[in-house]
Amino acid sequence: MIEISQVYKTYNMGTESEFEALKGVSFTVRDKPVILKGVSGSGKSTLLSLIAGFEKPTKGKIIVDDLLVSKLPDLHLSNYRATRVGFVFQHFNLIESITVLDNIIVPLIPIYKDIEYIKTLAYRAMKRVGIEHKAHQDTKDLSGGEKQRCAIARALVNDASLIVCDEPTANLDKKNRDNFIDIIGDLHSEGKRVIIATHDPVFENLDFECEILNIKDGRIEE
Amino acid sequence: MSSILLNSEVIIYLLSQSLILALLAISFIYTISIIRKWDFDSFDTKQFKLEDMSYLVSTIIVIALVLKIFLLFYFVHTIDALSEFVAGAMCGAGVIKANIYGNYVLVMGIVSVFLSLVWISINSLDIKAKNYPYMRLKSYLFIAIFLFILIEYILSWLYFTNINTTQVVSCCSVIYGKVGGGVPFGLDNFKLLTLFALFFILILLSLWLANYVVVFISALAFLIVSYYSVVYFFGTYIYELPTHKCPFCMLQHYYYYVGYLVWGLLFGGVFLLCDSMIMKIFFHTKSDKSQKIALLMIVSFVILSIGYVLVYYIKNGVLL
């Protein structure tokens, strides 16, 4: 269970460019996938980055499975990101200079010592999204859809219980978008929790039940 | 004086110490910030920056420690190299006694290495916890260590600039031999070796019984007794000369630099053990890893020392 309670996030506090991105957000994520809807600048990316442990809130609590994520020191927070979160970025954020396989093993290096074991996990993730035939190809030579599949594989490789996606379908064509939704459905049926920030309307008509939250100006709209 | 300062080893030693001190000074400044403003419960960006800063402080200290251990050995090598230029000195022993600062520099170097080791152990405990429980303790401890290292640094400059190449110094046979008074505290070799064996067994026993305070005390006692045992007894078997008593000569290439191994194992082992005991006594850690390594080093040291005696006996059929 993920509990977000009275979370505020202010940037550049105390300066002229002070900006309050989140103004007291509270909600709970149980079993259903959560779709965060809102325009850019509404605060959804900020909320995602807080849940994923990229940064800490200015005020408030974020508890993920009894772990007070909002107050953890770096060593623990990094470990949380490495073991419990799988993140899919809007622009994929792959390391272009290395291969697909090498990109996918990155999250596992702080966790496991044995490189061979890590590679087997990576292959498993690649098979799942259908990209294992591209394992040794340089990432910069991939198509948009392939890059996305690589990014997803990377998010799945650590078998995290929480999958967070930031505008995952923004740079995809219809076919790949449908693929993505299928994968989300599979993940949900495996018991993983999914949080997706998007303004793509396709997410309003999914086969499985989701909780849709609207976020505007740093607040959740009822 | 100037010829000493133009000596390559001295230049390298002083330059290295200066750089390390500069880095530690940066740590010092950040540590002051941490002491003044650290508030784990605050969500202020400034607090997050302090957490980042604490990583710089700890990184610098770890690196400084490793380098200072190297430099400790290098200091000993430097004074050995200087023995060519100081009248009357045949090895480092004479050079160290060229003025009053020598011994202090050496001792303070050794102590600062030990204190840094303890700091690093506390630090690794601290970052594994969820709320940096030892941040203040660490910071105050580091302030103390830094001041200590600063004094050591000043003393080392005073030492090197006050070595008089023309004034004759005593050689080790005078300092440690019959003229110098022999084994101190009125002990003789037999009593010394008995104490040596006794404290060694005490360490092993109290470890087995998990009485950490006794381990700590007996380790320190063992260190002191071993120092004298090596100088007055075991060393003579390294030199194969009953009258050659000196802690420095065994560092020279004639003896295959075995001195570095002997002193390294002894001091390293005892320090690791004491550090491990401090962690267990005050911080209730459970880890046995450094304890095992420390024990291994101490046992190796004992085997090495006794080994020289045995080999001599086997080769010559008699003891010295």
Add this chain to the structure above:
Amino acid sequence: MRSSSFLYFLTLMLFKQKSKHIGSIVISIVLISLISSLFFLSSSIKSSLKDTIKEQPDFVVSKSTIDKVMDSEYIDKIASIRGVESINARVYGRYYFNNKGKSALIVGIDPFEESNAKYLRVLFNDIDIEKFLSKDYMIVSSSVDNYLKSHFFKDSYTFKLPSGDFKRVGIYRVLPTKTNLIANDMIILPIDIAREILGIDDDGVTSISFDVANDAEWSNVKSLLYGSFIDINVVDKKEIISYYDEMFAYKQGLFLLLYIISLVTFMMILYQRYSSVYSVEKRDIGILRALGWSIKDILRLKLSESFIVAMSSFIIGVVIAYIYVFIFDAPLLKYIFFGMDNLSVEIELKPYIDIGMLVSLWLIYTIPFISAIIIPSWRVATTSAKEAMK
């Protein structure tokens, strides 16, 4: 210790970022080879010198007044001191060739004298001393030989005597190159011919050398001699050795100080280089952080990268220095120790390295290197994970 997977990633990143490191590697190698060459050169010359000096007699007595000549009174007095052995009297002087101030050191010896004969035989296995003395012959060092040949004197040279006459002396042998260290511009002659060329009376000698077996007696012997003659200079072998020790240490130290200046510049370059986190690298590190790499992990990565760069540069630099000094005999650099005024220096440099020297070289490079990159590496490591979102 996440060694295997960490190493895999480390080597991966290193190779992908080759271009980033190439600059520091090249400068490092240049700096290291320079200072290592200096150290190698200095210690090699010093040890060769010491070896050669060891073969010299323990004491050398010469006159401290302008008139350099000593007569037999001096020899007799020395012979009377207890403990003195192997007395050998020689005639030394400088002979100036016609132009440009080039000169050679004339050494007049008695070849039948036991120690001289022994030394000559060490130098030339097949020397025939009788033949050497049968006519007017001399033995020259290779640089003198080269000089003479370049002035068209092939097998002999005609000296101009102080009396105004000329004397033609044939070249019997040329000294082997290994003696060039201390015998660079030497001409060895039978003592009588030397006296002629230098204008010294029949009995006169300019240097008396001898040995004293017992080390402890050296200072006694010295005081005795100074007590007997006020116009002499007594130099013992130990003094010479410490003189050279000090001179080499001094020269080496001086160059080390100069080197440090370039080192400071290098440190600043390094600091800059590893500080300028290009947007791509910043993003990549942000991604690592976002995917679960802690500050500690990234620090380990960055510091290990730098360490490998430093170590490889060091090893390559030292090897290059070794090849330069001991295989190519350090062209150009060796003049730092020999000066350019002597006739050209040809010596064989004997490899002489000890661990202490390598440790010194390692310290003088590694510690500044590490100091320069700690803070930049930390800055990179504390990149916020949020960077990945941008």
